[in-house]
Amino acid sequence: MRILLVGEYSRLHNSLKEGLTQLGHQAVIVGTGDGFKQYGTDFSIAPKFVNSNGLFRFFVKAFHKMGINLEEAEKGWRFYKLLPKLKGFDYVQLINSNAIETYPWLAKRLYKKLLQQNGPMSLLICGDDTPIVDYCLTGKLKYSILTPYQNNKSLKKSYAYTLKYTQNNYRSLFEWVKDKAANIITSDLDYEVPMKALGYTTTFIPNPINTDAIAFKPAVVHNKVIIFLGINRHSYTKKGLSYFEDALKIIADKYPDAVELIVTENIPYNEYVKLYDSAHILLDQVYAYDQGYNALEAMAKGKVVFTGAETEFTQHYALTQEVAINAVPNTDTLVTDLSFFIENPDAITALSQRARTFIEKEHNYLVVAKKYLGVWGAN
Structure with missing residues (x-):
């Protein structure tokens, strides 16, 4: 055809x-x-x-x-x-x-x-x-x-x-x-x-998702937990990015020696994907029920992604374990979830593998x- x-x-x-x-x-x-x-x-x-x-x-x-x-x-x-x-x-x-x-x-x-x-x-x-x-x-x-x-x-x-x-x-x-x-x-x-x-x-x-072209790298924390937030000003409000920004301020004060933050704004796609390569956690959006394209590609790479992963999503795919973190419009909840991974880096590695497996199964x-x-x- x-x-x-x-x-x-x-x-x-x-x-x-x-x-x-x-x-x-x-x-x-x-x-x-x-x-x-x-x-x-x-x-x-x-x-x-x-x-x-x-x-x-x-x-x-x-x-x-x-x-x-x-x-x-x-x-x-x-x-x-x-x-x-x-x-x-x-x-x-x-x-x-x-x-x-x-x-x-x-x-x-x-x-x-x-x-x-x-x-x-x-x-x-x-x-x-x-x-x-x-x-x-x-x-x-x-x-x-x-x-x-x-x-x-x-x-x-x-x-x-x-x-x-x-x-x-x-x-x-x-x-x-x-x-x-x-x-x-x-x-x-x-x-x-x-x-x-x-x-x-x-x-x-x-x-x-082209899983043949996207290399999987298990998210293993050797020193600091690296968190990435890519800001698109055109969709800033409707993606709820202010909640991520507020959460990161608290996280930076709470774990000054344990985290590294990467924040970008309005950059081309090819540059965007390169910049988050080193990250363990990617912050995507809060007002969603399912994952959008950027989140899925990051999951394929083995990132822990904060995005839409609501009950409708877990039920549709019959999931019994998290493959992404359901990000909600609540700063305190985001801080709690981020804190868990910073304090339990092995959980990052485990979720990293589940994310890739999910993409290979459902989005090939x-x-x-x-x-x-x-x-x-x-x-």
Whole structure:
């Protein structure tokens, strides 16, 4: 099969491509690379022109204040120019209803042309999208990425990207894509639970992790326990990173000679994964039920990851032992959990091995790629 993968926010599509390629299929990724993260793509639609110099960036900001987003316009234009090369694929998968990251009205036109020259389309739900945001706003979940906003409406500006999916134009785009999609796939329980609760028919396929390319190194503490926190300012609030920062301040005072802290901010993906290589513990996010892509890759490397590992997750995978630490929005709880590992370094090594074993069993990229092929109807 020839598969076109549109969009990339977490390296999910890259790992899926690697699995498909190993199985003898051809996959092509088109996307922006997601800003500073710089994920790999075969065809880039990143807005290079409007960000090429200071003068253009000035106009971008000026037009943005008037409600005109030149970056979105350029992404759409670049995708349009690529359309002659994006044809003859047996299947198309969108990583989001607005995978092109352009104006919703323009996205519909581009998708329509894309579908005319290719096979069926899947919609992947693996991040913010209209039904996910809708369900989070109902307050039916114990907590969600929207909990900070629901508790403090002054944070609305920090949630501009997420809340845009509730606007009529993005809602209309989602409905259009949903109706045209042959199937809807969810990548983890943070999306499967809301979609099922809202009555959608979905296929749950865990994130693919290339365990052949990620070396496992047991987390053995020889001197200090090294804790890593990678901050993304764009998602700082909805990931609850302030709880980690507050916990680390307490930990640094409590164990001045026993811990080493590594804190980074807004760095490219390739640099990010190198910087946490030496860490024993990685702090990911608190408002989650399942693990996102960064957490899964860190677990594959053998890190103790503080992330989503709620009851829904342990029950789904029938786990009897922890493979990750369920990070909750409570500083005292985080401090207690971190203290346990600092005082019991052998527990770090044991959990490190369980994490890797879990990834190999449930997230192997070849097994996951076969599940996608099954949904797409490949022989």
